[in-house]
Amino acid sequence: MKRLLIALACLTFAVSGSVSSFAQTADEPASKDDVILYLRTMRSHDMFQRIMEVQSQNMQQLFRDQLLKEKGSVPPEFETHFKKAMDDLINGMPIDEITQAMIPAYQKHFTKTEIAAMNAFYSSPVGQKVLQELPVVMQEGSQAAMPIISNYLTQWKERMDKEVKELGNSDSKTSPPAPHN
Secondary structure, rough: OOHHHHHHHHHHHHHHHHOOHHHHOOOOOOOOHHHHHHHHOHHHHHHHHHHHHHHHHHHHHHHHHHHHHHHHHOOOOOOHHHHHHHHHHHOOOOHHHHHHHHHHHHHHOHHHHHHHHHHHHHHHHHHHHHHHHHHHHHHHHHHOOOOOOOOHHHHHHHHHHHHHHHHHHHHHHHHHOOOOO
16 A cells, blocks of 8 residues: 555656646756666666576576587586576676666656656556566566577578588689789
8 A cells, every 4th residue: 555655646746747847848858867766766776687587597498408409418517507607697797887888878768758757657556567577577488489589590500501601612613713923
């Protein structure tokens, strides 16, 4: 109930503030502080971390499948080694620096009014549910898409190998004759 009241207050404040100052801020670029508030509302640091964790699981499965396809087996230490490597990657990721680097892109593409509207949405119960469920939805969607992606990558690799081989053959056919001295 308390969350609902807070969300409604935020929504009311955002809407009333947006309506009363729409003429003044409609085209006004979002400030750095506007974007920082939006990223906090989105819990972007935690979201980024969770998405990286989900993607690491998908990458592990993709690499495992590729090893099985290419070599017929997976080394016994693969799971442990890959998990450690991904944990190191995720834990060492400079998320705060990445976030700071992204702020100008938000400022370029969104106005102050648009950022306020997004804050209002992500502060609402539905917005909070989106934030909560999005990593799991992405994981499930990625898992469903993984066989398609794997098949496509295999076909693409075969096509690229063939093209590179053909390029190698055509180079020897089209090479100019060596000059006679």
